[in-house]
Amino acid sequence: MNTNLLGVLVTLALSVGLAIPLGRYLAKVYQGERVWTDFLNPLERLIYRLGGVNPGEEMGWQRFIRALLTINMLWFIFAFLLLFLQGVLPLNPDGNSSMTADLAFNTAISFVVNCNLQHYSGESGLTYLTQTGVIMFLQFVSAATGMAALAGVYKAMQEKQSNTIGNFYLYFIQSITRVLLPLSIVLAIVLVAAGTPMTFDGKINLTTLQGVQQSISQGPAAAMIAIKQLGTNGGGFLGVNSAHPLENPSFLSNILQTVSILLIPMAMVFALGYYLRRQRLAWVIFGVMSIGFLSFVVGTIRAETAGNPAITAMGIDQRLGSMEGKEIRLGAEASALWGIATTATSNGSVNAMHDSMTPFSGFLQMLDMMINALYGGVGVGLLNYYIFIIIAVFISGLMVGRTPELLGKKVEIREMKIATLITLLHPFLILVGTALSSYLVVNHPDMAWAVKPGNWLNNPGNHGFSEMLYEYTSASANNGSGFEGLGDNNFFWNFSSGIVLLLGRFLPIIGPVAIAGLLAQKQYIPESSGTLRVDTPTFGLMTFAVIFILAALSFIPALALGPLAEYFSMY
Amino acid sequence: MKQDILPAIRLTLVSLILVSVLYPLLIWGFAQFISPAQGKAQLVYHNGKAVGAALVGQNFSKDHYFWGRPSAVDYNAAGSAGSNKGPSNPDYLALVQSRIDSFLVHNPQVPQKDIPAELVTASGSGLDPDLSPAAAKIQVARISLSRNIPADKLYQLIEEHTQKPLLGMFGPPKVNVLHLNIALDQLK
Structure with a gap:
C-alpha cells in the first residue's frame, strides 16, 4: 500500500485512539469528579475570585444563555476596537495598517463565533498584538463557549428533573484550563521543534541563491496554530493557513494537526456516553457520524488522486493526483483528508486550496458544512446533532403512533418548534445569501464597492457560482474555509457574511440549550417496553436518514448549479 | 444582563492574561531552546x-x-x-x-x-x-x-x-x- 494512504490511515487511527480516553476525561471534568489535572484547582479558584464569579451557582437555562451572550458581546466590542486601531498600537514590527470598519466588523464577528472567514491575509492584515490579543484570544474563548454550552446540555440530559443546567462560567473556565490550554501547550511545543516560528521579530530580508530579494514573514505563530486546530477555529497566522510551509512544516506536523482538528469534536461524542453512562448511545452517534465522514473521505481521496481530467487530457504525468493548490510534502491524499476533516468539524483551516480541488471534492466539502454535524465544531457539532436527534425522535414517534420521547422526557410542541426553526435557519441563510450575491453579480456588476461585483469571482461559470455558495455555507456553518478566489474584502461580503455568521452561531447554540433546559424541567418517565430507544442501530439509521434528507432536500438544487454542474461538464 | 456584565469584563481580562500573555510567553520560552533557530x-x-x-x-x-x-x-x-x-x-x-x-x-x-x-x-x-x-x-x-x-x-x-x-x-x-x-x- 502506498505511503500517502498509510499516512491517512494512521491519522484516523490516532484521532479515534486519543478521542476515547479524552472523552472519558472530559466527562469527569464536567461532572466535577477527581481527575489528574486537579492540581490546577488553586489556579482556577484564583480565576473565579479575580473574575468575581461563584462557580457553585446553579443556573437555569435562560440565565446560562444570558451569561454566555453577554460575555460574547463584550468580546466583539473588544476585538472590533483593537482591529480597527491596530495600526497605531504596539507590537507591529512590519508596520501593518489598521483594518477598515467593515473588515474589522467581519473579522471580529468571525472569530467571536469561532469561525475564521479571513477576508485579510495574515502577513499584512494583522499585527502581532492583534494576532495574539484578538485572534488567539478568541480562538480559546470561543471554543470554550461552545464546549460550555454542550456541557450544560450534558447536564440537562442527565437530570431526572431539574430547573438548572449547571454554571456557564465554571464550564467555560474548565474548558480552557483543563482541556484547551494543556493540549495547545503540547502541540505548540512540537510545532516549534518542527520549525514553526515563535518569535516577535519582524520579516527577514535576504537575497536568494539566484540573486533576488525575498522578504519572509514570520511571527509568534506556533502558539496560535495549536489552538486554531484544537479549538476548531481554523484561523491561520499566515495567509495560506496550514498550506504554508512555516505553519505546517512536515508530514508529521500535518498528521498532528489533522488529529488535532478531529480530536475534541470526536471526544465530545464519547464524553456524552461517559457522562450519561450510556456508552451505546455515544457509539451509535459516533457510528452515524463516522459513516458519513468516512464515505466523504473516500470520495474526495478518489477524486483528488485521479487528478484533473482536463490536465490528463494534455498528456502529462499526473501520478501524484491533482496538484494545483497542493504541497509536495503533504500530497493529494492527506490534503483530501484534511479538506473533509476541516469542513466536518467547522474548523476551516486548510492545507490545500479548496478552490482548486476537483468538483467532486468541492461538492463533498460543501455538503459536509451543510450537514455541519459529522463530528462538528467543538461543542456545537454535537448540539447540531442533538437537533437532528429531536427531529428523528419526533418523526419516529409519529411513525409508530406514540408520543415522542427522548431519554425519558416527552418532546412536545415547544421543543419541536425550536428544532424546526434551527433546522430551517441554515438553508435559509445560505440560499438567501447566495441568491442575493448572484443577483448582484448578474444585474449590478458595477456597484461602487472596494471590489465590484463584476470582479468578485476568480473563475467563470459554475465554479464561480460555487465560490459564492461556498462562502455563505462556510459562514453559516461557522467554518471559515473558503473558495479563496472570491474577492471578499469589500463592504457587501464583509457585512452580509458577518450577519450570517452571527445568526449561524448563536441561534444554533440557544436552540439546543433551550430544548435541553425545557426537557430537563419535565417529569421523568421511566423506560418501559413502549419507550423508543435511541441507542439502537435502527434509531441511528433513522437519524442518518433525517440528516441526509434534510441536507439533500434543502441544498441539492443549489449544489446542482455549482459543483455538480461543473463535474458533469468535465467528466 | 446587568449582573453578567461585571463578571464578563473581569473574566475577559483574566483569560486574556492567561491565554494571550502567559501562554505565548511560555511557548516563546520553549522556542529559545528547542526550535532550530530560537523561534525564528x-x-x-x-x-x-x-x-x-x-x-x-x-x-x-x-x-x-x-x-x-x-x-x-x-x-x-x-x-x-x-x-x-x-x-x-x-x-x-x-x-x-x-x-x-x-x-x-x-x-x-x-x-x-x-x-x-x-x-x-x-x-x-x-x-x-x-x-x-x-x-x-x-x-x-x-x-x-x-x-x-x-x-x-x-x-x-x-x-x-x-x-x-x-x-x-x-x-x-x-x-x-x-x-x-x-x-x-x-x-x-
Missing part, C-alpha cells in the same frame, strides 16, 4: 551568506538550477497565496498548457507524457520548498547539458537529497529544492 524561521547559508529559509521555497528559473514548482505569487514570502483557479477554468488550463510548452522548449529531451503535473501546477502556498523525486530527475538532462556534469552524478545528488517518508511508512518522499541547488553549486 531557520535560514540556510551558502558561502557565509543567508540565501533562503530552509522551509520556504524560492524562485529558480535559470537552466542550470533545479526549478521548483510554479508559484501564484512568484515566491513572495510576505504574501503567500495559491492561484485559486478552478479545475475547469479555461484561462487556467491555457496557462498550464503554456507551462508545458515552455518546459518542453527548455527540456527538449523530455517526452511530454513524462512531465510531472506538479511542475506545471502552482502550489497551495506559492512557497512550496519541495519537489517530488520524479520532478527533480526529469530536469537532469537539462542541467547536465548546461553545467557539463555527467547525468549519473546528478541522479546521485538527487538520491542523497531525497527525504524518505516519515518512518519510511507515512507520506510522500520529497526533495528540498534550495538544499539541492546549493549542493549543485558545490559540485565539481
Whole structure:
C-alpha cells in the first residue's frame, strides 16, 4: 500500500485512539469528579475570585444563555476596537495598517463565533498584538463557549428533573484550563521543534541563491496554530493557513494537526456516553457520524488522486493526483483528508486550496458544512446533532403512533418548534445569501464597492457560482474555509457574511440549550417496553436518514448549479 | 444582563492574561531552546551568506538550477497565496498548457507524457520548498547539458537529497529544492 494512504490511515487511527480516553476525561471534568489535572484547582479558584464569579451557582437555562451572550458581546466590542486601531498600537514590527470598519466588523464577528472567514491575509492584515490579543484570544474563548454550552446540555440530559443546567462560567473556565490550554501547550511545543516560528521579530530580508530579494514573514505563530486546530477555529497566522510551509512544516506536523482538528469534536461524542453512562448511545452517534465522514473521505481521496481530467487530457504525468493548490510534502491524499476533516468539524483551516480541488471534492466539502454535524465544531457539532436527534425522535414517534420521547422526557410542541426553526435557519441563510450575491453579480456588476461585483469571482461559470455558495455555507456553518478566489474584502461580503455568521452561531447554540433546559424541567418517565430507544442501530439509521434528507432536500438544487454542474461538464 | 456584565469584563481580562500573555510567553520560552533557530524561521547559508529559509521555497528559473514548482505569487514570502483557479477554468488550463510548452522548449529531451503535473501546477502556498523525486530527475538532462556534469552524478545528488517518508511508512518522499541547488553549486 502506498505511503500517502498509510499516512491517512494512521491519522484516523490516532484521532479515534486519543478521542476515547479524552472523552472519558472530559466527562469527569464536567461532572466535577477527581481527575489528574486537579492540581490546577488553586489556579482556577484564583480565576473565579479575580473574575468575581461563584462557580457553585446553579443556573437555569435562560440565565446560562444570558451569561454566555453577554460575555460574547463584550468580546466583539473588544476585538472590533483593537482591529480597527491596530495600526497605531504596539507590537507591529512590519508596520501593518489598521483594518477598515467593515473588515474589522467581519473579522471580529468571525472569530467571536469561532469561525475564521479571513477576508485579510495574515502577513499584512494583522499585527502581532492583534494576532495574539484578538485572534488567539478568541480562538480559546470561543471554543470554550461552545464546549460550555454542550456541557450544560450534558447536564440537562442527565437530570431526572431539574430547573438548572449547571454554571456557564465554571464550564467555560474548565474548558480552557483543563482541556484547551494543556493540549495547545503540547502541540505548540512540537510545532516549534518542527520549525514553526515563535518569535516577535519582524520579516527577514535576504537575497536568494539566484540573486533576488525575498522578504519572509514570520511571527509568534506556533502558539496560535495549536489552538486554531484544537479549538476548531481554523484561523491561520499566515495567509495560506496550514498550506504554508512555516505553519505546517512536515508530514508529521500535518498528521498532528489533522488529529488535532478531529480530536475534541470526536471526544465530545464519547464524553456524552461517559457522562450519561450510556456508552451505546455515544457509539451509535459516533457510528452515524463516522459513516458519513468516512464515505466523504473516500470520495474526495478518489477524486483528488485521479487528478484533473482536463490536465490528463494534455498528456502529462499526473501520478501524484491533482496538484494545483497542493504541497509536495503533504500530497493529494492527506490534503483530501484534511479538506473533509476541516469542513466536518467547522474548523476551516486548510492545507490545500479548496478552490482548486476537483468538483467532486468541492461538492463533498460543501455538503459536509451543510450537514455541519459529522463530528462538528467543538461543542456545537454535537448540539447540531442533538437537533437532528429531536427531529428523528419526533418523526419516529409519529411513525409508530406514540408520543415522542427522548431519554425519558416527552418532546412536545415547544421543543419541536425550536428544532424546526434551527433546522430551517441554515438553508435559509445560505440560499438567501447566495441568491442575493448572484443577483448582484448578474444585474449590478458595477456597484461602487472596494471590489465590484463584476470582479468578485476568480473563475467563470459554475465554479464561480460555487465560490459564492461556498462562502455563505462556510459562514453559516461557522467554518471559515473558503473558495479563496472570491474577492471578499469589500463592504457587501464583509457585512452580509458577518450577519450570517452571527445568526449561524448563536441561534444554533440557544436552540439546543433551550430544548435541553425545557426537557430537563419535565417529569421523568421511566423506560418501559413502549419507550423508543435511541441507542439502537435502527434509531441511528433513522437519524442518518433525517440528516441526509434534510441536507439533500434543502441544498441539492443549489449544489446542482455549482459543483455538480461543473463535474458533469468535465467528466 | 446587568449582573453578567461585571463578571464578563473581569473574566475577559483574566483569560486574556492567561491565554494571550502567559501562554505565548511560555511557548516563546520553549522556542529559545528547542526550535532550530530560537523561534525564528531557520535560514540556510551558502558561502557565509543567508540565501533562503530552509522551509520556504524560492524562485529558480535559470537552466542550470533545479526549478521548483510554479508559484501564484512568484515566491513572495510576505504574501503567500495559491492561484485559486478552478479545475475547469479555461484561462487556467491555457496557462498550464503554456507551462508545458515552455518546459518542453527548455527540456527538449523530455517526452511530454513524462512531465510531472506538479511542475506545471502552482502550489497551495506559492512557497512550496519541495519537489517530488520524479520532478527533480526529469530536469537532469537539462542541467547536465548546461553545467557539463555527467547525468549519473546528478541522479546521485538527487538520491542523497531525497527525504524518505516519515518512518519510511507515512507520506510522500520529497526533495528540498534550495538544499539541492546549493549542493549543485558545490559540485565539481
